[in-house]
Amino acid sequence: MDDISTELKKRLQATSRQLLVHALEHALTKEPTENDVIQTIVNLQASLELLSKLYVLRREGWKFVIDPKFHSQKESELLAAISTGTIKTIPFWKSRELAAETLYLNDDDLQLLDNFQNRRNQIMHLGLTSPSHEILNEAIWFLVRIVQQLDWKEYLPIHQQYLSNSLMHVIGTKLFKKLVTNTCYVNESIDRAYELYPDSVTYCFECGNETLVITDADDYLCFVCGFQVDTDAMGLIDCPVCKATRSLAFDLLNIECNEKLDGKCCRCKTFVSVSRCKTCETDYATEQGCDLCRG
Incomplete structure (x- = not known):
């Protein structure tokens, strides 16, 4: 990566991460106030x-x-212009347009995008009074449906991107625990x-939720x-214990050279030995x- 891209990436990553964490801190508070709703809107939109510019930067330069x-x-x-903050970047509508070319955005997703942008504009230019607490649920939907597509894993060193609760490393353990026990977040993730x-x-395998899929890149995610x-x-x-379909995970790279390996059910957490048939290789x-x- 060239020096200009490296410097832009560093600034975009650090600040978007801080804003995302701040938005979630307000969205996940136990007794939300009007201030929490407003802070969630402003920080999540920002x-x-x-993140949309970072997404475009990685793909287009x-x-x-x-x-x-x-x-x-x-x-x-x-x-020098980047360092002093005098550089001018493309407007959000343009980065949104470019990013949308490779994202999955249905009508509900587009409506969420419009809603948050409109509310943020109201706050900044006119003010917003008595915002509905339902917006906090929309913020969680927004995280699942939009933000999750924007390569937030790039914040992390490579060893935290795989075989790990990657999101925990981005937003911190305390906030992550709040998020994964939030019914709205988990249910929306299952639906998605x-x-x-x-x-x-x-x-x-890590969190036990019914949200692991095989992506188009042939990864489990x-x-x-x-x-x-x-x-x-x-x-x-x-799993022979809880009968869940395709839930017993095991080391596929080493199964062939071992008589049996310990597997773990992602649903019931039971450890069960797994073997490969010498006759049919099942x-x-x-x-x-x-x-x-x-x-």
């Missing part, structure tokens, strides 16, 4: 505006983020998983906690034997 009148300047001049990947939804792993690395079979719960040939 975070989205920076810095020239799609910085105003064209700066493109002819020397790199040193651009870096079934909406986008109805044929592959199962239980997450959890819509609640951000757990992610390549489908070639983790196998899933039906993976199965060891004590049950191979369903296909009993080998």
Whole structure:
């Protein structure tokens, strides 16, 4: 990555993360006030505006983020303008338009985007009185449906992006615990998983929610906690204890060279041995034997 992109990425990442955390702190408070609703709107919308530019930056390069009148300047001049805050970037409507080209946005998603932008504009230009607390639920929907698509994992070192509660590393343990026990968040995540990947939804290895899917990139990805792993690395079979479909997870890379391996059910958390059939190469719960040939 060139120096201009690196500097833009650093600033956009740090500030959008701070704004997102601040928005969630207000959205998840136990006894929300009018101030909490307003702070949620302002900070979540501001975070989205920076995240959308970050999303475009990664895919298209810095020239799609910085105003064209700066493109002819020397790199040193651009870096100085970024450092002093005098650089001008594209407006939100443009970054939203560019990002939307590769995001999944249905009518409900577009309505959420419009609602938050309109409310933020009201607050900044006219003021907003007696905002409905229902907006806090909309903020959670907004997080699941919009923000989750904007590559927030790029904040993290690579070892925290996979086989981990990635979202916890972004927003902090305390706030993460509040979020994953929020019924609105979990239910919306389940709905979204079934909406986008109805044929592959199962239980997450990390958080246990029914929100793990197989993405178009052939990865397992959890819509609640951000757990992610390549489908070639983790196998899933039906659990013989709780009978959940494709919930017993095991190490797919090492199953072939071991007589049996410990697997763990993502739903009931029971540890069950898994083996690979020497006859038909089917993976199965060891004590049950191979369903296909009993080998």
